[in-house]
Amino acid sequence: MGRGHAPHSIAFSPDGRLPATASEDRTIRLWDVATRRPIGAPLTGHGYPVVSVAFSPDGRQVASAGGHDFTARLWDVATRRPVGIPFVGHGDATWSVAFAPDGSALATSSADATVRLWSLDRPADPVAALCEIAGRPLTPAEWARYVPEEEYQQVCPPQTP
Structure with a gap:
């Protein structure tokens, strides 16, 4: 994929056609596999480098962990906009995100030695x-x-x- 944005993590959409990267430059990028170029502008909103990304089981959302901003966020893949407000509650860096297999919840892990489970019935x-x-x-x-x-x-x- 591209250079210059120092990706920390990559995840593929469930259909395998759309990778997303979490980057040192505080962004999430969606990529075109055929051209190996980003699709549109990066997704922005984290205050620190983004360290983890994950697609929802239906591929319509991507979640991101903002590392030292202590947050996780949801993004709508089609509109490329944030969904709701950030998930806040960890007392230290948020390191990873993962969706429940049925898409009903998001799990986050943190340097505060906790894992949180967030209901997506927002x-x-x-x-x-x-x-x-x-x-x-x-x-x-x-x-x-x-x-x-x-x-x-x-x-x-x-x-x-």
Whole structure:
């Protein structure tokens, strides 16, 4: 495949026609096998090098692990856009992603010595679900890091001691 983007990981779509790479330059690239060239612009959104990619069993989504940004993300292969908000919750680098065989869940592993299983039955309004996902309100700094496309909101009820 191409040079200059230092891929960390590669995965093929279930039909074997579409590889995706996770790259040092913080991107995910989809490739045309015949031409050995990227298809369109890279997928961007991670704050650090992307270290792992995996296709959903139906091939319509690709998941990525952002290493030191502590997140995993889902991407729509057809539109090349993020699906929902990043998966946050690991306390250290997120190293790998894998889909459940039926596509209902995403597993992530981390340098914090944990594996998390994320349900892909995501809410229609993911911003409103941040309280449940994070288990607490996000600080403005966390919001800027994990939901940069949205203006900061306090969407969780205040916690009582």
